[in-house]
Amino acid sequence: MNDKILFFSDVHIRETGSFLPWNQVVNGRGLTGEIENIMKGFKFISSQIVEHQPRLVIFAGDWHHTTDSITTMSLYASGLCHSMILDACEEVGCEFWMFSGQHDIYSEIYNITSIGVFSRSCKYIPTEKIKDIDGFKIGILPYLSCNELALSTLSDMSCKVDLISTHLNFGGSVFESGKVSDSILSPKLGVPCVSGDIHRQGAYQDVTYCGSLYQNKFAQDNTDHVGGVVLFDMNSKKIKSIPNTVSKHYVRVKDLKQVKKLDPDKVVLQVVTSDDKEEVSNVCEDFEYMFIPRPTFEEEKEFDEDYVDTSLQTPKEIFRSYVEDDNPEAVKLFDRVMSGKRRDK
Ligand SMILES: [Mn+2]
16 A cells, blocks of 8 residues: 655745736736746646655645735635645545645634635644544644744644644754744654745754745745655655756846846746846846846945845835835835735735
8 A cells, every 4th residue: 555645835825926016027927927837836746646646645834825915816726726636636546634834824813724715625624633544643733833832732742643744943944045943843853744834845853844836036046945745655754855846946137148048938037137128028038037127226236135035925025125225205105005915924
């Protein structure tokens, strides 16, 4: 019998383009380019399910990007993606379990999450639970605030189970930004643990992170920050990480000559260059790209590293670092336009 469990997490389904005011993704795909990339990621997961024929598939948190960034388009994509996983699970005859990450939580008090809508079509696990598969015990621990309670819940659970799956950040883990977590949760649990939350695929003592399914930031090169799926073998207890090679990568470009070396089917560009927009459009015409013009008010001003490193989903921060010093009125206006559209996380 095949006793593998396939894990994935941090898919952050969203419609990024809709809240980037200067979004210039070309090929008439401004609003949908991101969703296409997400769907490619789900095709990758489906293909891994069919290839590895697991006994069980577990989603380990952060399905929607934020509960209040859900739009008709992203919800439609979310439903399609969920169906893709269910279809693959049906094909191989395995179960699909889901639990929440912090991005899925709408109300902690009432335990309402944005993935609760799927509770009739898969095994949705809203709170801490121990599940038994032919004597193999799996402890499921949806996201908890990282505090003493999480610490004691984890240590109680690790004495009772063969495997833990959770959505927590453990001390020593490296974030996408390169920052090292100072969480009070030690990754030394005594039992293997597969977790969501940290977006870099990686292993720290007993904890293995699936990583985010695709990049959430534009990177220096096209291999940074990519996660994928994790396979756990219930017999050998061996863990294997398989990166997503199907979704596009987000690549930062400072020199347009660099673009010629890249494959338009594999990358989305963030063009940061002094060249004018027309030249950018000519060089990048085969690509999906986002062009961010240099400020005209202070030509020689260098972009600071925070700015070019800013993640896709924080347009307010991008905007702030771009104009704050020079045009505080524009920041106020932008705040007003954006208020109520999303919450900073
Ligand atoms: Mn996440």
